[in-house]
Amino acid sequence: xxxxxxxxxxxxxxxxxxxxxxxxxxxxxxxxxxxxxxxxxxxxxxxxxxxxxxxxxxxxxxxxxxxxxxxxxxxxxxxxxxxxxxxxxxxxxxxxxxxxxxxxxxxxxxxxxxxxxxxxxxxxxxxxxxxxxxxxxxxxxxxxxxxxxxxxxxxxxxxxxxxxxxxxxxxxxxxxxxxxxxxxxxxxxxxxxxxxxxxxxxxxxxxxxxxxxxxxxxxxxxxxxxxxxxxxxxxxxxxxxxxxxxxxxxxxxxxxxxxxxxxxxxxxxxxxxxxxxxxxxxxxxxxxxxxxxxxxxxxxxxx
Amino acid sequence: xxxxxxxxxxxxxxxxxxxxxxxxxxxxxxxxxxxxxxxxxxxxxxxxxxxxxxxxxxxxxxxxxxxxxxxxxxxxxxxxxxxxxxxxxxxxxxxxxxxxxxxxxxxxxxxxxxxxxxxxxxxxxxxxxxxxxxxxxxxxxxxxxxxxxxxxxxxxxxxxxxxxxxxxxxxxxxxxxxxxxxxxxxxxxxxxxxxxxxxxxxxxxxxxxxxxxxxxxxxxxxxxxxxxxxxxxxxxxxxxxxxxxxxxxxxxxxxxxxxxxxxxxxxxxxxxxxxxxxxxxxxxxxxxxxxxxxxxxxxxxxxxxxxxxxxxxxxxxxxxxxxxxxxxxxxxxxxxxxxxxxxxxxxxxxxxxxxxxxxxxxxxxxxxxxxxxxxxxxxxxxxxxxxxxxxxxxxxxxx
Ligand SMILES: Nc1ncnc2c1ncn2[C@@H]1O[C@H](COP(=O)(O)OP(=O)(O)O)[C@@H](O)[C@H]1O
Ligand SMILES: [Mg+2]
Numbered sequence: 050x051x052x053x054x055x056x057x058x059x060x061x062x063x064x065x066x067x068x069x070x071x072x073x074x075x076x077x078x079x080x081x082x083x084x085x086x087x088x089x090x091x092x093x094x095x096x097x098x099x100x101x102x103x104x105x106x107x108x109x110x111x112x113x114x115x116x117x118x119x120x121x122x123x124x125x126x127x128x129x130x131x132x133x134x135x136x137x138x139x140x141x142x143x144x145x146x147x148x149x150x151x152x153x154x155x156x157x158x159x160x161x162x163x164x165x166x167x168x169x170x171x172x173x174x175x176x177x178x179x180x181x182x183x184x185x186x187x188x189x190x191x192x193x194x195x196x197x198x199x200x201x202x203x204x205x206x207x208x209x210x211x212x213x214x215x216x217x218x219x220x221x222x223x224x225x226x227x228x229x230x231x232x233x234x235x236x237x238x239x240x241x242x243x244x245x246x247x248x249x250x251x252x253x254x255x256x257x258x259x260x261x262x263x264x265x266x267x268x269x270x271x272x273x274x275x276x277x278x279x280x281x282x283x284x285x286x287x288x289x290x291x292x293x294x295x296x297x298x299x300x301x302x303x304x305x306x307x308x309x310x311x312x313x314x315x316x317x318x319x320x321x322x323x324x325x326x327x328x329x330x331x332x333x334x335x336x337x338x339x340x341x342x343x344x345x346x347x348x349x350x351x352x
Numbered sequence: 353x354x355x356x357x358x359x360x361x362x363x364x365x366x367x368x369x370x371x372x373x374x375x376x377x378x379x380x381x382x383x384x385x386x387x388x389x390x391x392x393x394x395x396x397x398x399x400x401x402x403x404x405x406x407x408x409x410x411x412x413x414x415x416x417x418x419x420x421x422x423x424x425x426x427x428x429x430x431x432x433x434x435x436x437x438x439x440x441x442x443x444x445x446x447x448x449x450x451x452x453x454x455x456x457x458x459x460x461x462x463x464x465x466x467x468x469x470x471x472x473x474x475x476x477x478x479x480x481x482x483x484x485x486x487x488x489x490x491x492x493x494x495x496x497x498x499x500x501x502x503x504x505x506x507x508x509x510x511x512x513x514x515x516x517x518x519x520x521x522x523x524x525x526x527x528x529x530x531x532x533x534x535x536x537x538x539x540x541x542x543x544x545x546x547x548x549x550x551x552x553x554x555x556x557x558x559x560x561x562x563x564x565x566x567x568x569x570x571x572x573x574x575x576x577x578x579x580x581x582x583x584x585x586x587x588x589x590x591x592x593x594x595x596x597x598x599x600x601x602x603x604x605x606x607x608x609x610x611x612x613x614x615x616x617x618x619x620x621x622x623x624x625x626x627x628x629x630x631x632x633x634x635x636x637x638x639x640x641x642x643x644x645x646x647x648x649x650x651x652x653x654x655x656x657x658x659x660x661x662x663x664x665x666x667x668x669x670x671x672x673x674x675x676x677x678x679x680x681x682x683x684x685x686x687x688x689x690x691x692x693x694x695x696x697x698x699x700x701x702x703x704x705x706x707x708x709x710x711x712x713x714x715x716x717x718x719x720x721x722x723x724x725x726x727x728x729x730x731x732x733x734x735x736x737x738x739x740x741x742x743x744x745x746x747x748x749x750x751x
Contacts, residue, residue: 251413252446254433256460256509263434266459270450 098325109319116322123326127310131330134306135338137219138288141226142234145283146276148227149234153275157242174235186225186298190216193224193299217301225293230286234279241275277346285335307331358466359437362545363424363512364389365410370419372405372569379405380569383419387562390543392536394556397566398592403549404443406566407515410547411440423513434463439506443517445498447490453477453501454486460509476508477501479534495522500531507538514539516548520555529745532559553593557581565589581639583626585718590637597686598637600721606630610711616682620657620714627716635717640687642713645676646706647699657714659683660706664699674698678707 101114124131152174160167177185193199193215203209215221249271253263269276291308294300300309307327314324365387372380379402387393395403408414410421412433421429428436439460447456454473461469477483480500490498499522506514516535520528536559539546550556556563557577564574565588573585581593590596604619605612611630612619622636638657650658662680669692676688676699686707690698699705 246446248442248444248446249448251433252440252442252448253459255411255413255438255440255442256505257434257463258459259434260432262463267448273450 094325094328097321098329100322100325109321111321119322119326120330123323124330126323127307127327130305130307130310131327131334133304134288134308134331135334137223137226137294137306138284138290141223141230141287142280142284144223144227145231145234146280149231149238149279150276153235153238153242157239158245158247161243171239174232174239177232182229183292183298186229186292189221189225189228190299193221216299217296217304219304221299222294222304222306225299226287226290229290229293230283233282233286237278237282238272238275241272245271273346277343280342281339285339288335289331358510359512359544361512361543362390363437365513365545365547366420366422367406367410368420368422370406370409370421371417372402372409372414373417378569380409380416383569383571385564385571385574387545387547389424389545391561392539392546392548392559394560394563395547395549395566396553396556396563396592397551399551401566402569403551403566404517407440407517407547407549410513411438411515412436413440437512438515439509439511439513440515441499441502441506441517441519443521445490445502447498447501447505449490451489452486453482453488453490453493456490456501457505457508459505464509472508473504476504479507479538480504480531496524496527499523503531503535510542510544513545513547516546518550519548520550521552525744528555535559557593563593565592567592583715584637585628587635587637587717587719590715590717595640595687596637597640597643598635598717599683600633600635602633603629603631611716613716615659616680618659618683620659621655621711622714622716623712626712626714628718629716633721635719635721636714637717638709638714640675641673641689643686643688643707643709645678645688645690645699646708647703649706650708655711656708657711658706658708659686660708661704662686662707664701664703664705667699667701676705678705680707 096113097111098119099113099115099117100111100119101116103110103112152170156167156170156174160170191197195214195216197215200209200213200215203215204211204213209215245268249267250263253267254260258266288306289308291306291312292298294304294306294309295312296302300306307330311324311327311331314320314327365385367383367385370380370383370385371378383406385406395406397403405414409416410423412428412431412435416429419429420427423437447453448459451459454470454477457473457476458469461472466472474483474486477486480503482497482500482504485493485497490501493501499519503516503519506516519535520531523531532555535546535548538544548556548560557580560577562574563577563580565572565580567588573580573589580589584590584593584596587596587598590598599613599615599620601613601615601620603611604614607624609624610621611624611627611634612621613634613636614620615636620636624630627634627636646660649661650656652658659680660678662678662683664676665679665685666675666677668675671692673689673691676690678686678688680686688707
């Protein structure tokens with residue numbers, strides 16, 4: 050803009066057109082990617098969700114139609130799993146936030162004077178990613194197994210009844226979700242807290258605010274962008290997760306989440322329309338929740 | 353305006369043997385400072401001399417390496433910033449970016465559970481003429497406006513001790529003048545104690561009851577503005593507070609009320625009471641406006657010092673006065689300010705002149721003569737700028 054201000058009228062008129070053409074060229078790969086890998090599958094998913102079974106057909110044979118009852122059937126059967134998925138995801142997100150905030154604060158604020166320590170701690174936060182997500186979750190299953198030391202210990206001190214388990218419980222599923230998504234929470238929090246200007250904290254203290262009040266009134270609001278992105282990065286995948294709650298990992302049939310239902314319908318029952326309908330419901334609910342959340346957290350003018 | 357629950361008067365501040373060391377750097381050394389309650393105290397010094405650090409120590413944002421800080425007679429060295437009856441106008445403003453201007457100003461009131469914080473915040477904003485911007489965010493304000501909000505945010509709390517860290521630096525001249533008056537009014541009206549940090553000697557001299565000149569983490573000299581100006585004790589003060597002509601030489605005669613210093617073979621008389629050292633090599637000086645220019649060799653008169661002949665090397669006209677630079681062989685370059693009593697300068701570059709001043713106007717420094725530059729620094733563009741500003745301000749005041 051600054052350049053066009055000094056140039057002649059003709060150039061000023063031409064420039065925007067030229068620029069929008071270049072912009073279009075630059076955007077093309079992205080647009081193509083979105084159409085190919087997001088829009089097309091989405092449309093296909095929507096079509097699938099309205100399909101009806103072929104009369105006298107095999108299991109898993111469906112034909113195009115407008116069977117909206119797929120949605121009511123899916124919800125009728127699986128609404129407890131949808132609720133459980135969001136319940137678990139919310140609890141895991143809150144826990145991850147509570148655990149990650151002090152970690153991120155320490156690395157981003159307290160450790161500022163020692164950049165080496167900062168990088169070391171950040172590496173530790175990311176370190177779990179070096180091992181497969183599945184392996185790590187399986188490892189926790191081992192650790193929390195009935196013969197494992199944790200269960201034995203809990204039984205000895207009578208926190209757990211003698212016939213109690215850890216695996217396959219709500220506890221272990223939420224534990225797994227929290228554990229697996231902590232890096233997704235910590236990194237965005239760190240990114241905001243690392244840039245937090247400590248002079249605001251000093252100003253707060255100078256204006257009679259106790260450390261706790263400064264944290265509530267200054268630090269938290271100023272780290273809101275990190276909190277929002279961290280919670281979204283945790284909540285969205287956690288709500289659709291089907292590994293932690295799966296019977297093969299930390300869950301049982303009584304802890305199944307909507308992700309497990311989708312998996313079962315797609316891969317085992319071959320009931321594609323129901324699986325598609327559940328996926329779309331999951332996506333819609335996430336969109337609504339995220340929309341309300343971003344609006345309420347008032348970060349539009351902070352980002 | 354004062355509300356019962358606010359501090360009803362200022363508190364005195366005492367710094368006892370304060371030292372502050374940063375890793376590998378001593379910012380403040382053995383600082384003793386006593387500021388009486390209700391006074392307007394200015395801490396004046398060049399950038400990097402430790403002014404901000406001193407304020408941060410008083411506010412509790414920095415811990416002293418050694419020494420004690422007493423506010424209103426109470427030792428607060430170990431207390432946290434939020435427990436101290438002190439507010440700061442930060443050099444960087446530090447306005448909360450996520451709050452409106454109004455909420456920024458009301459912040460301290462809310463923390464102390466004052467009644468009616470919104471009304472009081474509006475009142476404080478009106479004082480700095482920014483009430484119409486109360487609903488905006490700090491990012492939507494100019495630097496000068498932010499600075500005024502920072503002022504309002506501190507003043508609204510009526511602290512017993514207000515710390516101001518170059519609070520008027522970002523304002524243009526007219527606004528700065530106005531805010532100086534405003535600050536002074538608030539300070540006298542409520543009787544609060546102000547500790548005002550600045551590198552602007554003029555601001556310090558016009559506003560403060562007491563000025564302390566700081567250099568490299570130490571206080572060089574402290575006193576009333578006139579006293580500091582008329583009787584500087586060190587070369588640093590003599591040159592930082594206005595300009596000075598400094599000479600050095602050895603004392604050749606000493607009587608009950610005067611000493612005679614040999615400056616490049618010319619005897620210069622300085623009153624004994626205005627000289628810090630009375631024997632050996634000494635540094636002495638005189639202010640440029642106390643010196644007069646003569647175009648003919650004067651008859652020796654008792655009580656007047658004369659140097660010359662010399663040559664005028666530069667003449668710069670600045671309205672109210674004219675600054676002449678005079679090169680005197682063996683002594684160096686002298687600065688002379690002359691009021692413009694006639695139209696234009698009285699002498700021109702290259703003219704042969706003598707300089708003379710009343711012996712009572714000289715002063716003797718406490719510095720080692722060897723540490724004092726033998727000749728004053730040449731007239732910088734800065735001194736010309738200062739002259740211009742003084743003229744402008746006088747114009748402003750008349751308007
Ligand atoms: N946290 C710090 N660590 C190291 N040195 C510092 C720190 N804060 C200030 N200093 C140094 O102390 C000196 C005084 O700084 P300051 O008080 O800000 O000066 P000013 O008089 O300009 O306000 C400067 O040389 C500065 O570099
Ligand atoms: Mg400073």
